[in-house]
Structures are given as structure tokens and as C-alpha cells.
Amino acid sequence: MDDFKKDFIKDVRHIQEEMDLLFDHFYKMGHSPVLTSKRLWRPPTDVFEKENEVIILLEIAGMKQKDFSITLSDDILTVKGERKEKTEPSITGYRNKEINFGMFERNIYLSYGSVGPENIDPDEIVAAYKEGFLEITIKKRKGKKVKAKEIEEG
Numbered sequence: 001m002d003d004f005k006k007d008f009i010k011d012v013r014h015i016q017e018e019m020d021l022l023f024d025h026f027y028k029m030g031h032s033p034v035l036t037s038k039r040l041w042r043p044p045t046d047v048f049e050k051e052n053e054v055i056i057l058l059e060i061a062g063m064k065q066k067d068f069s070i071t072l073s074d075d076i077l078t079v080k081g082e083r084k085e086k087t088e089p090s091i092t093g094y095r096n097k098e099i100n101f102g103m104f105e106r107n108i109y110l111s112y113g114s115v116g117p118e119n120i121d122p123d124e125i126v127a128a129y130k131e132g133f134l135e136i137t138i139k140k141r142k143g144k145k146v147k148a149k150e151i152e153e154g
Contacts (some may be wrong), residue, residue, distance in 0.1 A: 013109050014060070041100035043079075047108055052091035054120070054138045056108055061132030062086075070127055070136065075120075077151075080105040080135065127153045 016066030020042060046057040058079055060068065068081025087099035110120060136151070 007055060009111065013111070019057060041102060041104045042106050043100075043104055045106055045108065052140050054110065054140065056136040056138070058106060058134040058136075060104075060129075060134055063129075065129055068134070070134075070153075071115070072122055072125065075110040077108045077110060077136065077138070078105065081134075082098050125127050127151055129153060 001051075009054070035150045044059045046055075048055050052073065056077065060079075060081070060083065063081065063083050068079060082103050084100050119140055121139045121141040124141070125136065126132060127136045130136075
């Protein structure tokens with residue numbers, strides 16, 4: 001792929017992330033989209049790169065391992081699941097309600113920096129959920145393009 005195409009794809013993905021953040025802000029202001037009946041939320045996510053690995057950190061407190069799934073397809077790592085709302089029958093109303101509940105999905109595009117589908121090892125991905133954070137570590141390598149794969153917590 002030539003440099004123009006790589007830069008274009010990177011720019012489009014950046015615009016998509018910015019639009020996702022805009023919609024997240026729109027949701028938090030109490031608006032809901034007209035075209036969807038279920039509201040999705042996006043957990044806060046950090047992605048950073050080390051010399052030999054990429055680390056993805058998602059804040060998804062109050063969940064269990066069975067409440068979410070992780071998949072890798074080409075250069076897109078997807079984390080999705082559902083956080084159940086804790087309800088108490090004695091609550092008569094809320095003064096403030098900011099915690100997101102329900103279905104969520106987060107797509108992380110791995111084609112940034114020195115990472116791409118051709119140099120990540122799908123057999124060297126480890127996910128650990130601890131103290132409200134899901135940490136996914138992806139080892140870098142040189143080699144063939146990866147295929148779709150379901151990731152198990154390790």
C-alpha cells in the first residue's frame with residue numbers, strides 16, 4: 001500500500017474516532033439517537049505501544065469475565081459486552097446519574113505507529129481483567145497477515 005493510501009486510511013480512522021467521541025458526548029448530555037432503539041456506550045480506552053508489544057487498557061468496572069468478549073479480525077480488535085445496571089427498589093429518583101450501563105462495543109484499530117495486521121502475533125495476545133480494568137497485551141512480530149480469532153482471557 002502506498003503512503004497516500006496509508007495516510008488516507010489513518011485520517012479516516014481518526015475522523016471516525018472523533019465522531020465516536022462526539023456521539024459519546026451527545027449521549028452524556030441526555031440525548032439519544034433517533035435511528036437506534038438501544039443505546040451503546042464506549043468504555044474509556046488507552047492504547048500505547050512499547051518496543052515489542054501494544055497495550056490496550058479499557059476501564060470497564062463492575063463486570064465479570066463472562067460479561068464481555070474480545071475478537072481480532074485483520075487490524076481491528078473488538079471488545080464488546082454488557083454491564084448490568086444495579087437497581088435498588090428503595091430509590092425514588094436520581095440527583096446525578098453518570099455511570100453507563102447496557103451494551104458496549106469498542107473497536108481498536110491496530111494500524112497505527114509500527115503496528116499492523118502483518119506484524120502482530122494472534123497467538124501472543126493476553127487479556128487480563130483486574131480491579132475494573134481490562135488489559136490486552138499484543139506481542140509484535142514480523143510475518144504473515146492474521147486471520148479472525150477469538151481471544152480468551154489468560
